[in-house]
Amino acid sequence: MNFFEGLEKFGIKPKTDIGLYEEEKKQEQQRQQEEAAKLEEPKEEDFLLQRNIKCPVCDKTFKDIAMKSGKAKRLEPDEDLRPRQMYIDSLKYGATVCPHCGYAALNRYFTHIASVQMKMIREEVTPNFKPLEPETELRAYTYDEAIERHKLSLFNAMAKKARTSEKAYNCLIISWLLRGKAEEIGEEQVDEYSQCKEEEEAFYWEAYEGLLKAVSSENFPICGMDANTMDYLLAAMASHYKQYDVASKCLSRVLSSSTAGRKVKDMALDMKEQIIGEIKKM
Numbered sequence: 001m002n003f004f005e006g007l008e009k010f011g012i013k014p015k016t017d018i019g020l021y022e023e024e025k026k027q028e029q030q031r032q033q034e035e036a037a038k039l040e041e042p043k044e045e046d047f048l049l050q051r052n053i054k055c056p057v058c059d060k061t062f063k064d065i066a067m068k069s070g071k072a073k074r075l076e077p078d079e080d081l082r083p084r085q086m087y088i089d090s091l092k093y094g095a096t097v098c099p100h101c102g103y104a105a106l107n108r109y110f111t112h113i114a115s116v117q118m119k120m121i122r123e124e125v126t127p128n129f130k131p132l133e134p135e136t137e138l139r140a141y142t143y144d145e146a147i148e149r150h151k152l153s154l155f156n157a158m159a160k161k162a163r164t165s166e167k168a169y170n171c172l173i174i175s176w177l178l179r180g181k182a183e184e185i186g187e188e189q190v191d192e193y194s195q196c197k198e199e200e201e202a203f204y205w206e207a208y209e210g211l212l213k214a215v216s217s218e219n220f221p222i223c224g225m226d227a228n229t230m231d232y233l234l235a236a237m238a239s240h241y242k243q244y245d246v247a248s249k250c251l252s253r254v255l256s257s258s259t260a261g262r263k264v265k266d267m268a269l270d271m272k273e274q275i276i277g278e279i280k281k282m
């Protein structure tokens with residue numbers, strides 16, 4: 001049925017197969033699709049994007065996967081400041097890896113590399129590195145992939161003789177990734193879970209030792225942290241190892257600091273009370 005028969009004389013050529021209420025139908029369909037999308041849980045990919053990166057070591061470009069900034073909802077961090085977000089673990093995307101030459105670093109350090117260090121990477125990493133398939137599509141990393149990328153970054157940090165803090169921070173991120181992996185595995189899978197926790201402990205200890213060394217030899221900010229944040233982090237790590245003397249010293253520095261904000265002071269106060277409770281139990 002052509003509802004517009006006779007309009008040809010005005011020069012109008014209506015499509016004969018179009019329904020009068022096609023537009024309304026389309027709008028209703030779109031509304032239903034949007035409703036359904038809202039109800040669906042977001043996927044990790046929804047928080048990710050691809051970036052083009054130029055490797056400072058081999059000068060080749062590659063596509064890398066990164067977090068969209070400010071999109072994921074933050075959750076309360078762990079006591080030692082491990083960041084947590086809804087639907088995604090941002091830590092998985094903290095290392096950049098060049099698929100061509102094997103140069104890898106934590107994102108914050110990737111472009112900050114001296115030419116003498118580039119030479120070390122070309123000599124100690126690239127010759128044995130098997131180039132990776134380029135990342136063509138946007139996808140989420142598994143914990144195992146993320147951990148491998150961060151281990152490659154740590155290996156590069158050793159090869160380029162990075163600062164103590166860079167190596168220690170890299171170890172801290174690996175231990176936090178292993179904590180995330182353990183949470184994903186779940187305590188019911190006894191063997192796999194305890195193996196994962198054991199590895200987490202090993203990297204956590206390396207991080208703790210390294211950060212203690214770094215604060216006595218480097219200037220703040222260290223790994224992007226000011227002195228108060230670092231003191232709080234070290235206190236949390238020290239009390240994990242029941243080194244309450246170290247923890248107390250770090251906490252009193254935070255509590256008496258004139259530059260520490262309300263939030264970190266409150267957290268330090270809470271931890272101090274916990275430690276007093278623990279010491280009483282001993």
Ligand SMILES: [Zn+2]
Pocket residue numbers: 055056057058059060098099100101102103
């Ligand atoms: Zn490269």
